[in-house]
Amino acid sequence: MSPGQFEWLVGAGSSADVQSRVPLSIYVLWHPEFEDGPALARSVAEWWNGGGGDARALGAGIPVHFRSADWTEDLNLLGDPSPPRTEPASEPGAARIARLGTWRRPVRLDESDVNIFVPLVDDHMVADVSWRRDLVELARHHDATQQRDDRTRSGAADDATPRVYLATIQMTAAWARMPEVITSVKALYLDVWRDDKHEHVHRRVERRAERLRRQLTQAIVGLLRDQGGTKPGTELMTQVFLSHAKADGEFGPGVAERLRDAGAGYGQINVFYDENDLPIGQDWRAKMLTAAALGVGFVAVLSDRYATRYWCRLEIQQARTPTESGDGVWTVRPTVAVVTFAGAWTRLVGELATVPVVAWNDGGPGRASEIFDRLFREALVSEFHRRYAAKLARWAAQAGHGPAAMVTWTPDAASLAHLQRELRRPRPDQPDSQRPPPAVVAYPGHGFLPTEERDLDGLLDPGIDLLSYEALRDRLSQGAPPAQAEVVSRYPVLALSVGDAENLAALGYDAAKAGGSAGGSLHVDVAVIRLARAILECPARIAYGGVLRDSANFVSLLHDTVAAMPPRARPDGQRLSAAEVADPETPLINWVIRSRLKDYPASVRAELTGLCRLMVVGADVADDLGKALETVRALSVMRAQLAASTDATVVLAGKRTGFPGVLPGLAEEVGVTVTSDDPGDVTVVVLGEFGGVARDLVRYVLDPDLGLPPSLQLATHTAHPEANLAVxxxxxxxxxxxxxxxxxxxxxxxxxxxxxxxRDGATLLPRLGIDVETWRALMRTSGIGFAVRTLRTRILPCLRDRGAARGPRAPLFSITPPG
Incomplete structure (x- = not known):
């Protein structure tokens, strides 16, 4: 097979399964030797798909994928296409031939309606023939998509094949050395001649990241607008309405004027400031309200008197009143609130309860442009949700679902009241005596925190359900999970075994090292928080071995979940004892070895009281060798006890090297759990998508021709005499x-x-409530959505109904502790 025969852009001509596609995906590409690449890519992912510290929003925006590190054969799962091998050679052209046989992880274009590729083209990428080859292919797809858009605008019928666009970021002086098919596509620039050539690396990355987000946002707006995928009156128009209270002087119109002036130089927008922006003689009152309702976005300058001004309140009501754009999809104006309070007593505006709020402070350099960046980000995410909502609405209609209002914003009390009136408005063919049919209000993302959804759901009539897009998709595809009990006698316990893997970059995920961040992988965090939410909302409990992931918003999620969990009662109806009330069952059980207790000072333990029960294993040892040995012993004991006290285990990612125990931690947990289960059944679900030891396990389990992976061979970890285990x-x-x-x-x-x-795929695994085919599919699934859906609708209800957890196991470690 020649190098050019490998298909790394998969499904380009596919028009099948359009309903399950997401409307838009972004792929950030960079050469692995480009120093700023990981940090810039992570900034794009956080901008479009991060939560900003909000567990509700994490992973609920536009999907962002990475491609940088080389794809190697040892990452392939059974059935995956393998890149052609290039045999090593000694002739002068050997290096070039080897690079032509180098590829990145294949991209499934048919998972999105629109795929936008953002290559960060630096000197390394220009000099690498494998990257030049890939960019040529992307540029050809881009040209074909542009020609298709031209035909569509001319009235030709469109097809359902995926669109591909190229938004190249030029970061090299050698841009002209790239093939013409690449350079003919307009590029974006992050560096200008005014930049400080001696600035600190962190400042350089911050500057580049800010410009990258802004230019990419504007480029995507232009691409989608030219594509013609939006309707008149929806989010991708070109006007911004500035709402402000004139009585507040410099903190009202003063700020609005600075925003207007910044908007003039921002590009792609016209700013509506006041009645002076209307032609002379027109009815300014009606026109101002029309502008507030139909502008591309709405900026509310929250000064001291804003909430007391009639016209300000009317403008915000117009902007935030839901409007149906067709097919049961409802929109509001993308909105940003700018806080300029001067310190006087004032009030807030209810319609702004769920919109992003930005402090103006002193309106320093670039602040106004940052506000427009945020506004356009909100507009594009809203357009993404509108397109996805339209798909779900069609699916619901085909399934014979009742009336549905698909909303594209985070709903609040005011907008829910409006939607309820619309859903309960009698139809012309409906008799007066007939009860209105059940209805649904579906909102973007994976779901509110439990108490939030419960409170908002209480504002709606009993016949109207409030649920997330994800929950509606579950209902349409597999059926809703069984209803929660009002009182439970026991919560099932599910172990969540996870760690950042060394090969995340090759799989297209954040490698957790960008910008020197001490946090975990952004993509793994999204997976962890979605799995944790599904488990806790069952309700069930999570058992977690090791120090908590700081970056996964665990603690905020636990706080809210604990408030929403149904009360636990004894089966005989007696009330709990004082000791049980003082030391309740917590949603999280964190197993940790004693040497890591330093990560849990009193302030942290106090914060986790009632949320997390610490199970401490091991002893204090002073000398280094004794400490290392005690760590090995304590980790083995911890994993055995963890497995003995849980009903099932979900495994993903995990280190292959650099572990402190006897073998990779996830492998030891799987070994203990599986060998303690009945041989004919399993309670372990292994997700291979995020690499690491979990992917090694999946490769071995699914491919009977593979030998034991090196990460699970003792010789691998003792080959070097200075390796921890060898010592x-x-x-x-x-x-x-x-x-x-x-x-x-x-x-x-x-x-x-x-x-x-x-086994035969239809064979039931009774402890998990799924068949073998589903279990195998979980190992191979891309992303995390299918795993969360299966966990919520099948595995967790089975665990909840099954009864007691596995009994205690015999000790697995008998070596004498040091000292």
Whole structure:
């Protein structure tokens, strides 16, 4: 096979399964040797798809994927296309031939209606023939899409194949050396001659990230507007309405004037400031309200007197009143509130309860442009939700679902009241005595926090359900999960085993090292928070081994979930004892070895009281060798006890090297759990999508021709005499027996899982409530949506109905503790 035969852009001509596609996906591409690449890519992902500290919004925006590191054969799952191999050669052109045989992870274009590729073209990318080849292919797809858009605007019928656009970021002086098919596509620039050539690297990254977000936002607006995918009156028009209270002087019209002036130089927008922007002689009152209702976006300058001014309140009501754009899809104006309070007593405006709020402060350099950036970000995300809502509305109609209002914003009390009136408006053919049919209000994302949704749902009639897009999709595809009990006697416990893997970059995910961040991978955080929400909302409890992920918004999620969990009662109806009330079952059980207690000072433990129960394993040891040995011992004991106290385990990612125990932690947990289960059943779900040890396990389990992965072979981790495990075994030979047993246990566990995977796909796995085909599909699924859906609608209800957890297991570690 020649290098050019590998298909890395998959499904370009597919028009199938349009209903399940997302409207838009963004792919950020960079050469792995480009120093700023990871930080810039992460800034794009956080901008479009991050939560900004809000667990509700994490992963609920426009999907952002990465492509940078090379795709290697050891990442392939059974059935995946393999890139052609290039044999090593010694001739002068060997390096070039090798690079032509180098690829990135294949992209499934048919998972999105529109795919926007954002290559960060630096010197390394220009000099690399494999990247030039890939950009040529993308540029050709871009040209074909542009020609298709031209035909569509001319009245030709459109097809349902995915669109591909190229938004190239030029960061090299050698741009002219790229093939003409690439340079003919208009590029964007992050660096200008005025930039400080000696600025600190962090300042350079911040400057580039800000410009990248702004230019990419404007480029996407232009692409979607030219595509013609929006309707008149929807989000991608070109006007911004500035609402302000004139009585507040510099904090009202003063700020609005600075925003107007910044808008004039921003590009792609006209700013409506006041009645002076209307032609002479027109009815300014009606026209101002029309502008407030139909502008591309709405900026409310919240000064001290804003909430007391009649026209300000009327303008915001016009902007935030839902409008049906067709097919049961409702929109409001994308809105940003700018706070300029001067310190006087004032009030807030109810219609702004769920909109982004930005502090003006002193309106420093670039502040006004940042506000327009945020406004256009809100407009594009709203357009994304509008397109996705239209798909869901068609699906619901085909399924015979009752009336549905698909909203494109985070609903609040005022907008819900309006929607309820519309949904309960009698139809012309409906008799007066007939009860209105059940209806649904569906909002973007994966769901509110439990208490939020409960409170808002209480504002609606009993016959109207409030649920997220994800929950509606679950209902349409697999059926809704069983209703929660009002009082429960026991919560099922599900172990969540996760860690950032070393090969995340090759899989197209954030590698958690961007900008020197100490946090975890942004993409893994999205997966963790969505899995955690599904578990906690069951309601069930999470068992987690190791220090909590700071960046996954765990604590805020726990606070809200605990308030929404139904009360626990004894089966005999007696009330709980004082001790049980003082030390309640918590939604999270965190197993941690004693040497890591330093990560839980008193302030953290106090914050987690009632939310998380710490289960501490191990002893304090002073000397380094003893501490290392005690860590090994404590981790093995912890994992055995964790497995003994849980009903099921979900595994994803995980380190392959650099672990402190006897073998990779996820592998040890799987080994203990599976070998303690009945041989004919499993309680472990392994998700291979996020790489690491979990993907190694999946490759072995699904492919009977593969040998044991190197990450699970003792020789791999003792080959170097200075490796942690080699040093321990040399110092304490009595440890070897336990280590050998641990690796043997993991091998036995994998063989059991391989046997289960080889069964007929219709075979039921009774402990999980799914069949073998679904279990195998979970191993191979891309993204996290299918796993969350299966967990919520099938696995968790099965665990909740099954009864007691597994019984205690025999001790698995008998080596004498040091000292």
């Amino acid at each position: 321990l075994l040399n110092a304490r030979p009595d440890l070897r027996e336990h280590v050998v047993q641990a690796y043997a246990r993991a091998a036995v566990a994998l063989d059991r899982l391989r046997t289960v995977a080889g």
